Amino acid sequence: MHKIDKAVTKPASSSGLRIANLNPHMRVHDRLGLALVRGDLAPGEALPAELQLCEMLGVSRTAMREAVRGLAAKGLVDPRPKRGTLVRDETLWNHLDPDVLRWRIEVSDVDSYLSKMFQLRRATEPEAATIAAEAATAEDHIGLEADFQAMVDAGDDDAAWVEADLAFHRSIYLATHNEFFWPIGQLFSIGLRQMFEIAATGSHRPRAIQEHGDLCRAIIARQPDQARAAALKLVGNASSDIDRILHKS
Structure with a gap:
């Protein structure tokens, strides 16, 4: 056989x-x-x-x-x-392919998967936020604001929060108007779902809303340095939140 x-x-x-x-x-x-x-x-x-x-x-x-x-x-x-x-x-292999990513998530242990996703987020998200603060159009601003408002409106609805959070981060990558960043934003729509579903169970949502709001406002105000700093802070705290939730530390 x-x-x-x-x-x-x-x-x-x-x-x-x-x-x-x-x-x-x-x-x-x-x-x-x-x-x-x-x-x-x-x-x-x-x-x-x-x-x-x-x-x-x-x-x-x-x-x-x-x-x-x-x-x-x-x-x-x-x-x-x-x-x-x-x-x-x-x-x-084409690791940006949605099917390959989904299979990778399915066969990987959670800690390994999350560690690699955070490595990618730290490497790309601050830069994407910086570029978006310079390149985003008025239409991009409207979309990003709508995504952020959806996070606020989600309240205690974890599923709604996760969808809005995914949309918010995807919008940042799309707002770079750099087609080489777009696949990463689409990848995160799949790859970050498990991460965000875990994070949604934590008690840090009020702080997360503040951090997403700071990032949103920096991009709309066309303040690249502030956008980078806000993205770094958001990703850093998200990593700590996930670790605390998973390991009860």
Whole structure:
């Protein structure tokens, strides 16, 4: 039996219902993607033969080929004539792809995932806020204010708070008007959800509202230095909040 057999025939517990509702090629795409990101095959190893995979997963060759093409487009595999479909080194994967990010979140432990997300936020968010303070349009200002007001209006509704918070941070990246920042903002719409859902359970919301308000006002007032400082403070406190909530320290 190929060592990936059990992995691809068994949906992950947290995604089983979602996978079951997908069409055949997307279901296979999800099963294989999860298995590859989990590391069930090493770089350079080949997937089982096409017919074997079709039998294992109960799908047609057409569905299987579409699924493999999707994985190849994300950089996870390299289909080669006569050699099979080889797993590529993860440094070559498109980690900004929403599916790859979702699979990574699903197979990573929470502490490792959050640590990497905070590293990325510290590296990009202060700079994005600085650029947004210089580049944002009047329309961007209106959108950012609306996102912030939605956070205020969320009150004790954790779900509404999380959606508004995600929208606020995405708007900052979009307001840079730098297309190379936009994918990071979209990535955070997926990658920060778990982080924000954890943070929503804490008691720091009044302070967080103040910090988001300071950041919003600095961007709208076109004060890049203040925007950078506000973003650094917000991310730093968010990291401490998450650590305190998770480890009850």
